[in-house]
Amino acid sequence: GxxxxxxxxxxxxxxxxxxxxxxxxxxxxxxxxxxxxxxxxxxxxxxxxxxxxxxxxxxxxxxxxxxxxxxxxxPRGEIKKLRIELWNLKEKVDKYIGGLPDNIHGNVMSARPKTLDEAIELPNDLMDQKLRTYTKRQTGSKRKFDNNNQAQQIPKRHNVAQAYVVGTGERKEFAGTLPLCNKCKFHHNGPCNTKCANCKKVSHLTRDCWNPTATTNQKTITCYE
CATH class of the missing domain: 1.10.1200 (Non-ribosomal Peptide Synthetase Peptidyl Carrier Protein; Chain A)
Incomplete structure (x- = not known):
């Protein structure tokens, strides 16, 4: 009492x-x-x-x-006062809910909050939930994009490397009519005049030279087709 x-x-x-x-x-x-x-x-x-x-x-x-x-x-006076307070509170709740964004307005209305505190807390909880869902989706989409991009880059790099190996390691077949020289391994007519860059002799190539004296940064003289 x-x-x-x-x-x-x-x-x-x-x-x-x-x-x-x-x-x-x-x-x-x-x-x-x-x-x-x-x-x-x-x-x-x-x-x-x-x-x-x-x-x-x-x-x-x-x-x-x-x-x-x-x-x-x-007492009747207290009951009347309480009814007025409840009416004012209801007006505040309705006004607050009416100003909420459309994407959460329906959810709050269906929950029927009884107090102003509930009307304030519920939209906050709903917004937090929507933000967590949005962030989770964005993270998943970015991870999926990164995985797809990485999967596309690996074959591309492999193909480039493979093309580089093929391009630098393989020699084109000679399409002309000149004979192949067994000495210098190039196609030309007449005697081979390839000179060793090491000993300056024409009897062998630089790679086959038996002279221990090695020189550096010298251009190898080769015969031209």
Missing amino acids: TEGVVGLSRWFEKIESVFHISGRGIENQVKFATCTLLDAALTWWNGYLRTLGHDAAYAMTWETLKKKMIDKYC
Whole structure:
């Protein structure tokens, strides 16, 4: 009886929840509810028992007891004030929800928030969820793009390397009519005048020279077709 309309309403809800869970019969609801009363509320109920008698008092219904307690602890002025506060709160909630983006407005409306705090927290949770989903999708798309790009680069590099090896390692077949020289391995007519860059003799190539004296950065003289 010290918390006014709000406290009494919460007590009603708590007691009715116990009725539902325990499955108590209608005839025992008033007995159970009144045995939980404390302080001034218990004093008020004991006085009511003495006046009306136990049998008559416990014979009343739960709804009748609720009405008597509302008349006792909830003055009309307080109830009217509470109704105005609830109406103003509802207006604030509706106004806040009405200003939300379209992509979450429907979700918030379907959740039917009862308080302004719930109306504020719910859109925040929904936006966080949407941002996490968007970030996850973006990360997955980037990973997929990187994997595809890497898969395309590997064959490309392999082909370039293969083309380089083929281009630098293989020699073209001679398409002319000149004979192949067994000495210098080039095609030409007449005697081979290829000179060794090491010993300056024409009897062999530089790669076949037996002279130990080695020179560097000298151009090898080759015969031209």
